[in-house]
Amino acid sequence: MSEPVTLVTGTRKGLGRFLAEHYLAKGHVVVGCSRDESDLKHERYHHFLADVADEKAVKPIFTHLRKTHGKLDHLVNNAGIASMNHVLLTPMSTVDSIFDTNLKGTFLFAREAAKLMQRQKYGRIVNMTTVATPLMLEGEAIYAASKAAVLSLTQVLARELGPFGITVNSVGPTPVKTDLIRSVPKEKLDALLARQALPRFGEPEDVANVVDFFLRPESSFVTAQNIYLGGVA
Amino acid sequence: MDVLSEILFPVIEEAKRNIESASGLEASPEAPLFGDGGLDSMGLVQFIILVEERLQDVAGVELTLASDKAMSRRSSPFQTLGTLAEYIGECLAEEGKDV
Numbered sequence: 001m002s003e004p005v006t007l008v009t010g011t012r013k014g015l016g017r018f019l020a021e022h023y024l025a026k027g028h029v030v031v032g033c034s035r036d037e038s039d040l041k042h043e044r045y046h047h048f049l050a051d052v053a054d055e056k057a058v059k060p061i062f063t064h065l066r067k068t069h070g071k072l073d074h075l076v077n078n079a080g081i082a083s084m085n086h087v088l089l090t091p092m093s094t095v096d097s098i099f100d101t102n103l104k105g106t107f108l109f110a111r112e113a114a115k116l117m118q119r120q121k122y123g124r125i126v127n128m129t130t131v132a133t134p135l136m137l138e139g140e141a142i143y144a145a146s147k148a149a150v151l152s153l154t155q156v157l158a159r160e161l162g163p164f165g166i167t168v169n170s171v172g173p174t175p176v177k178t179d180l181i182r183s184v185p186k187e188k189l190d191a192l193l194a195r196q197a198l199p200r201f202g203e204p205e206d207v208a209n210v211v212d213f214f215l216r217p218e219s220s221f222v223t224a225q226n227i228y229l230g231g232v233a
Numbered sequence: 234m235d236v237l238s239e240i241l242f243p244v245i246e247e248a249k250r251n252i253e254s255a256s257g258l259e260a261s262p263e264a265p266l267f268g269d270g271g272l273d274s275m276g277l278v279q280f281i282i283l284v285e286e287r288l289q290d291v292a293g294v295e296l297t298l299a300s301d302k303a304m305s306r307r308s309s310p311f312q313t314l315g316t317l318a319e320y321i322g323e324c325l326a327e328e329g330k331d332v
Contacts, residue, residue: 059295066286115282119251163275 003044004028005069006215007061009052009109010079012038014178018204019076019211020045029069033061034079052079052105062112071120074215075113077106077127077150082143084184095142102146107153110168114161123166124215127154131174131232135195139188147172151226158224167223171210174202174230197231234325236318237262239291244283245314251283252276262315277311288321296324 006023010016011032017040020032024042032038033048040047046064050057065072081101083094106127117123129151131137132144151170158168174196175181175189193199210227213219234240241260248255254276258264265271272280281298288296303310303320310320 063289118279118282 004073005065005071006074007031007072007113008076008078009033011040012036014180015176015204015207016078019078019208022208031061031065052109053100055108058108058112062116066116072113072116074124075109076211077109079105080128082140082180084139086139087141090142098142098146103149106150110157114164114166117166118164121165125166125168126211126214127170129170129172129226131172131228131230134228134232135192137192154226155224162223167219169214169223170226171207172226172228173207174232176202176204202229234292236321237314240284240287240321241314241318244287247283248280252279262313262318264314266313266317267311292325292330294325294328294330
C-alpha cells in the first residue's frame, strides 16, 4: 500500500506548518500551500504558492496530486485569517478577505479534493472552525461569522460527500499562540480563556490530536462533527 | 477536435469501470446520458468530473461544465452524449479552442 497523501493548506507557519511536519513524521506524502515561499524541506513534501481562494492558482495543486500520486486521502483545510476590529470600524475589504480565505478557500479545496477522493471511494476532510463562534467573541464578528459558515459548510458537505466514502468534520481550536492571535490584546485573550472549561492556551498538539482522530480509517462512521477544544460547547 | 471520439467515448469506457450506474451507457450520440438507460444523479456528477479531467488532459482547457449557463438552459446539455458534445464544442469555441 502506498503512503497516505495529505494536503494541508496554510503550511508556511503556525498550525499548518506544525501539521505538515506532524504528518511527514507519520510517513505521509504531504502537499502544502501558502501565499509565500516555505522553507520546509523534506523528500515527501511538495509546496505550492497559492492564495487558497484563487481558483486558477489552486487547480494546479490538484492536477499535481492526480498526475503524481493518483489520489488524495486527506485534506486539512487549515489556512485562515482573522482581524480584530470593532464592527463599526471594519472595512469591507477586511470582510472580503476574511470570507475569501476562510470560507471560499475551504469550499474550493473541499470541492477539488472530493473530486479526487471520490475516485477511490475514500477520503477525509477536516476544516477549521473556532471557539470565537460559540463564545460570540466581541471584536471578531467577521472572523466568527466566517467560521460559522465553515461549520455549516462542513455539515452539508458531509451529507453530499458521504455517498462517496468521504467524511467531513471540523475542529475548533481555542487560541493557540500563533500569528493569528498576534493582534489580540492580552486582556481580551485572558477573558476568552476564562470562559473555557480548561482555561489555557491550546497547543498545536491539541489540534493535531483531533485531526488525527478524524483522519483515522476507523473514523469512517464519524462525519458532520465539530469538536471545540478547551471545553467550549 | 472531435469531442465525441476524443473526449466522450473514452470517458464512457472509464465510466463503465468506475461508476456503478454507467453499465448501460452506450458510445453513441443518441444514447441517453441521464435517467432511463443512463446514469443516476450521483453517476452523472462523477461522469462530469471525468469529462472535465479529460478535457484538461487532452485539450488543455479547464471547463466547469455544470455552469449557470448549462443549468439554466431550457433543454439540458446532459440529456445525451450528442447534446453534451455540442455543448462542450460551444464552450471550447468560446475558449478559442479548435473544434
